[in-house]
Amino acid sequence: MNLRALQAGDADAWDAAFRWLWPVVLAVAQLKLQPFFPNEAEDVAIESLEELVPKVRAVKTVEELRPLAASIAHHRAVSLLRERFARKRGAGKTESLEAVQAESGADCPDPGADSPLAELEQRELAQRISQSLAELKPPLGEVLSDFFLHGLRYEEIARKHGLAVGSVGVYLKRGLEAIRRIWGRNGE
Amino acid sequence: MYMSDQRFFDLAIKAVAHQATDGERAELDALLSREPGLRAEFARLQADVRLAKDVLPLVNATQPAAADLPAYARGRLQSKVRETLGRPETSAPSATDEQRRMMWRWRWLLGLAAAAAAIALVVVLWQAPVPVIQVAMLDTAGASRGSDAKELAALQQTWNKAVVDSFSSTESARAWETNWAGGSRKAVVKILYDRPAGELRVLGRWKGKTFAKTFVVEQDFASALNQAKQYIQEQTSR
Numbered sequence A: 001m002n003l004r005a006l007q008a009g010d011a012d013a014w015d016a017a018f019r020w021l022w023p024v025v026l027a028v029a030q031l032k033l034q035p036f037f038p039n040e041a042e043d044v045a046i047e048s049l050e051e052l053v054p055k056v057r058a059v060k061t062v063e064e065l066r067p068l069a070a071s072i073a074h075h076r077a078v079s080l081l082r083e084r085f086a087r088k089r090g091a092g093k094t095e096s097l098e099a100v101q102a103e104s105g106a107d108c109p110d111p112g113a114d115s116p117l118a119e120l121e122q123r124e125l126a127q128r129i130s131q132s133l134a135e136l137k138p139p140l141g142e143v144l145s146d147f148f149l150h151g152l153r154y155e156e157i158a159r160k161h162g163l164a165v166g167s168v169g170v171y172l173k174r175g176l177e178a179i180r181r182i183w184g185r186n187g188e
Numbered sequence B: 001m002y003m004s005d006q007r008f009f010d011l012a013i014k015a016v017a018h019q020a021t022d023g024e025r026a027e028l029d030a031l032l033s034r035e036p037g038l039r040a041e042f043a044r045l046q047a048d049v050r051l052a053k054d055v056l057p058l059v060n061a062t063q064p065a066a067a068d069l070p071a072y073a074r075g076r077l078q079s080k081v082r083e084t085l086g087r088p089e090t091s092a093p094s095a096t097d098e099q100r101r102m103m104w105r106w107r108w109l110l111g112l113a114a115a116a117a118a119i120a121l122v123v124v125l126w127q128a129p130v131p132v133i134q135v136a137m138l139d140t141a142g143a144s145r146g147s148d149a150k151e152l153a154a155l156q157q158t159w160n161k162a163v164v165d166s167f168s169s170t171e172s173a174r175a176w177e178t179n180w181a182g183g184s185r186k187a188v189v190k191i192l193y194d195r196p197a198g199e200l201r202v203l204g205r206w207k208g209k210t211f212a213k214t215f216v217v218e219q220d221f222a223s224a225l226n227q228a229k230q231y232i233q234e235q236t237s238r
Helices: A003-007 A011-033 A038-058 A062-090 A094-104 A122-135 A140-149 A154-161 A165-183 B006-016 B022-034 B038-061 B071-085 B097-112 B114-126 B146-158 B170-178 B221-236
Strands: B132-138 B164-167 B188-194 B199-206 B209-216
Touching: A003 A011, A003 A038, A011 A038, A011 A062, A011 B038, A011 B071, A038 A062, A038 B071, A062 A122, A062 B038, A122 A165, A122 B038, A140 A154, A140 A165, A140 B038, A154 A165, A165 B006, A165 B038, B006 B022, B006 B038, B022 B038, B071 B170, B071 B188, B071 B199, B071 B209, B132 B146, B132 B170, B146 B164, B146 B188, B146 B221, B164 B170, B170 B188, B188 B221, B199 B221, B209 B221
Parallel strands: B132 B164, B132 B188
Antiparallel strands: B188 B199, B199 B209
């Protein structure tokens, strides 16, 4: 992908970029919106790509685009959630909000409130995503996801990735330290 | 030192993730009783796990994956590119001078060669199935201006078998663009003249595939219509 062509507004270059970035913005939007407003995810994804277009002028490498697009989509999705929940509260519809939460199994009406992600500016969030992608190289990222997100046990992770059971904990420890270094508040 | 002991880490992380066996849980409790200083590390580990659960989905979502950009989104996004970054000469091959000249040359040739035109007509009539053509115009400024009527007439003339819908709101036009009643297998071509954006958008579904192209309407609306028509013929003759 040619950054100069994108910056010059070349339609073909943007076609390729949109196809490349679409899965990212859609996945990030769905991540936040799926439990509450699944029908909004595609709109947020498109709006995120629209917002990305003028920002391409300040980008130095094509590789920056993916984390930047993800960051924009994240902020847009969180903003939409906050706006919708605030509107519901304002309209005295707290009960229906709780009903939505109960139905979806989601545990927080303001999904960004307690997260360090919520405090980060768009560009900083993009930088941290980019750094995470660089540091959580295979199989480190997968091992972390398998344990913390998918609930796999040490033995299952070892089998899946062809690792010794004893080294799974080493990967987890190394991965957690990397996440803490990249995402921890004030470099804790 | 933070998480210096791998055994403590393994026990603690399994306990945090509710994966510790009774034996491992007992071993961890004993360790925490024996060395109270580890309690702070345990608490910090719990915070790290919360952080990991928070950021990992976002990082994972940023990894390459497969998902097709909807055809209707393409036109909208390309409009944004043109509005924001301009309209480079090289970006719209269909609108170059060379191609316009080529098109006129072809028209002359077709005009002079009646036999060739007749053959072309036979070929067109032979093609089956024919896609359903849907045409619409968006004008957010309302339909009071005279040029609106001319453009509507030109649309109607170009696709004379189609009913030309007229929209005054972007939302309605977008709903029309994204409504593919009849499922993805039905052969349908939608042509939307987005007057505020100055573009003619073509979206189509033909033989299970989708296609889309935006034609910039500079000064010559008729030329954009011809380009769009030619593009549709190319796409639906494959």
